[in-house]
Amino acid sequence: GSHVSPARPSRPVSVVAHRGASEAAPEHTLAAYRKAIEDGADALECDVRLTADGHLVCVHDRRVNRTSNGRGAVSALELADLAALDFGSWKREGPDEDPYESPDQEAGDRTSVLTLDRLLRLVAEAPRPVGLAVETKHPSRWAGQVEERLLQLLEKYRESVPDVRVMSFSARSLHRVRAAAPHIPTVYLMQLLLPRHRDGRLPPGVSIAGPSLRILRARPEYVERAHRLGNEVHVWTVNEPEDVEMCVQLGVDAVITNRPQEVLAQLG
Numbered sequence: 001g002s003h004v005s006p007a008r009p010s011r012p013v014s015v016v017a018h019r020g021a022s023e024a025a026p027e028h029t030l031a032a033y034r035k036a037i038e039d040g041a042d043a044l045e046c047d048v049r050l051t052a053d054g055h056l057v058c059v060h061d062r063r064v065n066r067t068s069n070g071r072g073a074v075s076a077l078e079l080a081d082l083a084a085l086d087f088g089s090w091k092r093e094g095p096d097e098d099p100y101e102s103p104d105q106e107a108g109d110r111t112s113v114l115t116l117d118r119l120l121r122l123v124a125e126a127p128r129p130v131g132l133a134v135e136t137k138h139p140s141r142w143a144g145q146v147e148e149r150l151l152q153l154l155e156k157y158r159e160s161v162p163d164v165r166v167m168s169f170s171a172r173s174l175h176r177v178r179a180a181a182p183h184i185p186t187v188y189l190m191q192l193l194l195p196r197h198r199d200g201r202l203p204p205g206v207s208i209a210g211p212s213l214r215i216l217r218a219r220p221e222y223v224e225r226a227h228r229l230g231n232e233v234h235v236w237t238v239n240e241p242e243d244v245e246m247c248v249q250l251g252v253d254a255v256i257t258n259r260p261q262e263v264l265a266q267l268g
């Protein structure tokens with residue numbers, strides 16, 4: 001097939017909405033992603049986990065306790081169990097209608113768990129090209145099933161959602177993705193910079209570094225080292241104006257933020 005290059009933003013730094021516009025709306029909900037698209041985000045970030053019956057859902061934590069009115073591990077629940085929970089009410093502050101509630105829901109309705117399939121459809125139907133960065137969470141316990149299901153879904157949307165990358169703190173997870181789908185760019189997330197990565201090198205075949213803001217503060221020279229090796233640098237989670245400014249000064253390629261609207265306004 002023809003090679004589709006990702007939509008390049010005219011500004012130097014690409015803005016990626018972390019769990020959607022997750023400061024304004026409950027993370028990983030359709031409302032949060034719709035707002036991020038409206039805000040003009042270049043791409044959307046999401047975390048994925050497998051349910052007990054093999055569906056990929058967008059949930060950050062191992063358990064649903066923080067972000068829903070239910071309890072328990074995602075891996076122990078079936079999609080139908082998750083669909084009965086409300087993933088929005090924990091974030092709603094008052095009795096007023098949530099301004100970011102999705103239009104196909106009545107005020108007071110439950111905010112449903114978001115499947116990766118539904119998020120891909122949202123991106124496919126967006127009024128402009130939007131990228132998607134999918135993070136595999138704790139993939140080791142599933143021995144390849146997370147990546148297998150993920151690649152099936154990405155293949156299903158290959159034409160309509162061409163600007164996709166897979167992120168992980170697990171080099172093994174990224175390796176599985178590259179082995180099966182070498183056309184998909186991969187992002188190696190790092191909380192701390194291990195000595196073997198200080199020179200900018202990444203696991204074989206990975207072309208994007210995903211350092212924490214903490215790494216950049218401690219080792220600003222990292223960006224230049226990664227760039228010298230031809231690797232991009234996508235930094236998380238960049239919410240404060242002074243941190244956005246630091247990222248711009250260092251020449252990072254993308255900032256992953258809970259506040260895409262504010263960051264885009266700052267970048268002009």
Ligand code: G3P
Nearest residue numbers: 018045047135189236256
């Ligand atoms: O985008 C990377 C960042 O999301 C990694 O940390 O815990 O928010 O998934 P976490």
Ligand code: CA
Nearest residue numbers: 045046047135
């Ligand atoms: Ca994440």
